Amino acid sequence: DVKVTQSSRYLVKRTGEKVFLECVQDMDHENMFWYRQDPGLGLRLIYFSYDVKMKEKGDIPEGYSVSREKKERFSLILESASTNQTSMYLCASSVVRLGNMNTEAFFGQGTRLTVV
Amino acid sequence: AQSVAQPEDQVNVAEGNPLTVKCTYSVSGNPYLFWYVQYPNRGLQFLLKYITGDNLVKGSYGFEAEFNKSQTSFHLKKPSALVSDSALYFCAVKRWNQGGKLIFGQGTELSVKP
Numbered sequence: 001d002v003k004v005t006q007s008s009r010y011l012v013k014r015t016g017e018k019v020f021l022e023c024v025q026d027m028d029h030e031n032m033f034w035y036r037q038d039p040g041l042g043l044r045l046i047y048f049s050y051d052v053k054m055k056e057k058g059d060i061p062e063g064y065s066v067s068r069e070k071k072e073r074f075s076l077i078l079e080s081a082s083t084n085q086t087s088m089y090l091c092a093s094s095v096v097r098l099g100n101m102n103t104e105a106f107f108g109q110g111t112r113l114t115v116v
Numbered sequence: 117a118q119s120v121a122q123p124e125d126q127v128n129v130a131e132g133n134p135l136t137v138k139c140t141y142s143v144s145g146n147p148y149l150f151w152y153v154q155y156p157n158r159g160l161q162f163l164l165k166y167i168t169g170d171n172l173v174k175g176s177y178g179f180e181a182e183f184n185k186s187q188t189s190f191h192l193k194k195p196s197a198l199v200s201d202s203a204l205y206f207c208a209v210k211r212w213n214q215g216g217k218l219i220f221g222q223g224t225e226l227s228v229k230p
Contacts, residue, residue, distance in 0.1 A: 004159070009157075033217065033218075035220075040125070040222055041222060042206060042220040042221055042222040042223050043160075043206065043218075043220040044220075045217055045218075045219070048217055058217070090159055090160065092160075092218075102148060102165070102167040104150060104162045104165055105162075105218055106162070107152075107159035107160040107161070108159050109158055109159040110157070110158070110159050112157075
């Protein structure tokens, strides 16, 4: 079974702190994604990466950056945490096959971040 | 631009009754559609997908979805609901021009009462 593991289930951070959310997948997937989930808004894509050291902005990248130094690990960084970044953060991965269109993504369990 | 919409924030069903969770899509070209389920305090689990072929797609936990091209819909269905089906359900579509990223609807909360 594919396993996507997020390092923390719950985090509480102070405004202005630099925050690191870590995600590791064990299926050698090329694609990795970071989403943010808020009630009534569904999941919104923050960043994604299709290869080591490669990254692209999603729909809401402001205030975030990412790092992918190894294929299995994709980190989300909040440069200076703010209260409006309080949310559930979900990491996902997927394999590249037939142009990416027919492959499902596998999700981690989520990190609920509270910024106070 | 590819997008999906889930018109109902919440669906309430009695146990044993059939359930439908609605999803409509807007895509240019062939649609690649997915359903996911999220149980409380958990990540998303893949249920099923439509790529091509039969309009009725069968997935996990007894769920199925009906693809309707003329109505641009991809509704999730189950013939007999269980209390354990209570969860948050997301419809998603892949974007053609952005490496196949998943774009999600806002989610529908399904509540199945005994």
